Amino acid sequence: MFIVVTSISAVSAFDLGDIFGSGDQTVKIGGIDFNIPAGYKEDSKNTFNMIEGYIDEGYDFDGKVYVKDNTEVGIFVYNYSSSGAEDILGNLSNETTINDVGGFMEFDDNDYVFVYSKDKCIVMIASNDKNVIGDFIIA
DSSP: OOOEEOOOOOOOOOOHHHHHTOOOEEEEETTEEEEEOTTOEEOTTTTTTTEEEOSOTTSEEEEEEEEETTEEEEEEEEEOTTSOHHHHHTTOOOEEEETTEEEEEEEETTEEEEEEEETTEEEEEEESOGGGGGGGBOO
16 A cells, blocks of 8 residues: 655635735644644645545545645545554654654655554645645644
């Protein structure tokens, strides 16, 4: 089993919220809460185009893509009801911790991908900017 990620491509639009300073938001994706920093906007056109293939037909999948200027972040949640997280995460090797969340950081197709397990789900946060991934994680 493996995860294949293709590059994120998006165009951000001018938004009055950027001028007036709207704050961070919390969104629920696949039953898990994530922080969306101020200035990031959902890019619904590219949400599912980012994934070329996913783990297995038996997995429930949910995801969203957010953009700000030239930075794109995809958040994807897989429910692993048919097998354990160890089966899915077992092939990953670059262990790391972000915001007190243990997981794995991979570099795939020009994107950094942080993968971890939470609440019987596999969470994958992918971005072209490694430094913003932690801004989206709520431990």
